[in-house]
Amino acid sequence: MSENAPLPPEAVVTQMIFGKWVAMALSVAAKLRLADALAAGPRAVADLAAETNTHAPSLYRLLRALASAGVFAEDADGRFRQTPLSAVLRTGVPGSMRAVADYCGADWSWRPWGQLMETVRTGATAFDAVFGEPVFDHLAKRPAESAVFNEGMTGFSTQAAPAVAASYDFSPFGTIVDVGGGHGHLLCTILARRHSPRGVVFDAPHVAAGAGPAIAAAGLSGRCRAEGGDFFAAVPAGDAYVLKHIIHDWPDDKAATILRNCRATANAGAKLVLVEIVIPPGNDPSPGKWLDLEMLAIASGKERTEKEYAALLTAAGWRLARVVSTGAPVSVIEGVVA
Structure with a gap:
């Protein structure tokens, strides 16, 4: 198959199905502020893991997967650096998507999607079923989660x-x-x-x-x-x-x-x-x-x-x-x- 040939339908649908992997990986990178940590230049995974209090081998696997999608890049020496796609995950830069990615992978935002089938069956809002109350009532009681929501909306x-x-x-x-x-x-x-x-x-x-x-x-x-x-x-x-x-x-x-x-x-x-x-x-x-x-x-x-x-x-x-x-x-x- 030539490089310009369209993907077969099953390959296109496969990419759609696996989209959840990319979305959550981006959200985790945003929550860990990995793009901020790489703002000054390439860094070793061990250094990033120490700074973010994460498990270095697992962090490497996350970065490797994102790099395959153009978000970060791995150098020949194993260090990771910024790319144009990862740069918009920095905090406070023009066009920043960091807060949006953080919001979209938040537990209260992610879990209701697991009940979408029930919502389609009944018309009942999935969030209410999962958390026992409407979303804005839930956020009003939880300052930390509300802050993620408000920052995401600002994003x-x-x-x-x-x-x-x-x-x-x-x-x-x-x-x-x-x-x-x-x-x-x-x-x-x-x-x-x-x-x-x-x-x-x-x-x-x-x-x-x-x-x-x-x-x-x-x-x-x-x-x-x-x-x-x-x-x-x-x-x-x-x-x-x-x-x-x-x-x-x-x-x-x-x-x-x-x-x-x-x-x-x-x-x-x-x-x-x-x-x-x-x-x-x-x-x-x-x-x-x-x-x-x-x-x-x-x-x-x-x-x-x-x-x-x-x-x-x-x-x-x-x-x-x-x-x-x-x-x-x-x-x-x-x-x-x-």
């Missing part, structure tokens, strides 16, 4: 935020409320680009507590604040309500409650700005079709089509005005008061 935001801020004009708004805004990365990106609006990062109190330092670090304390609360009860008044990957976490009834609460406090002329993946029709590929399974297994929510978003907004007192492509997987779904 996702670093990919999407510049595209959203560049693709949608936020300059007309006086106050932008980032509902479920986590540690405020998206809102800080918007405010850094648009100098007239003010902002409020609104999230659960234990999450909003982490937004204040991030806002200060961005030099935006004079224009932006963090506020804790419950978006199922009420949200602050604003001229624009930004919700990034929030509505997809919830089934239609709960999603509509959040949107109605935004409608209830919206200033005159306010707009709704949802940042979500819009599912394309037919068999077109989309990461949203896989993220939808994550919602099915973990959060009880769903990814939606444009038609489904239009119906959801209508039920909550908004009207879908347009869908703006950002060049990233996410789109901006703009709603106006109905």
Whole structure:
């Protein structure tokens, strides 16, 4: 078979099946901060094992497997070095995926997928069956796990935020409320680009507590604040309500409650700005079709089509005005008061 010949179907499916191996290996490397440890140059496995408190022969096997996929590389002397793919597993670099990889392999994120069959059979959320409570209730009680989740969400935001801020004009708004805004990365990106609006990062109190330092670090304390609360009860008044990957976490009834609460406090002329993946029709590929399974297994929510978003907004007192492509997987779904 020539190098350019397509793989036979069974080989393609085999690669898909074995994808779980790669995903968990990447997550372990992220948790151990191996890319950070190699930032200064190649190192011996024994040194890395001592630094990370791991079993050197097992660590070698992990690194060897990842190197076969282009994540790290082994030199002739047995030392491992950085590659372009491993470099994005470093902490704090542009485009870092370290927090995302850490999150995706976390026990609370990984285990529910083992019950996907039962979820498909019954429609019941796998996470609730495995842990005995909904995911956000679970995380609220466990600061360490919540920190992994919030850092992972910030990691996702670093990919999407510049595209959203560049693709949608936020300059007309006086106050932008980032509902479920986590540690405020998206809102800080918007405010850094648009100098007239003010902002409020609104999230659960234990999450909003982490937004204040991030806002200060961005030099935006004079224009932006963090506020804790419950978006199922009420949200602050604003001229624009930004919700990034929030509505997809919830089934239609709960999603509509959040949107109605935004409608209830919206200033005159306010707009709704949802940042979500819009599912394309037919068999077109989309990461949203896989993220939808994550919602099915973990959060009880769903990814939606444009038609489904239009119906959801209508039920909550908004009207879908347009869908703006950002060049990233996410789109901006703009709603106006109905």
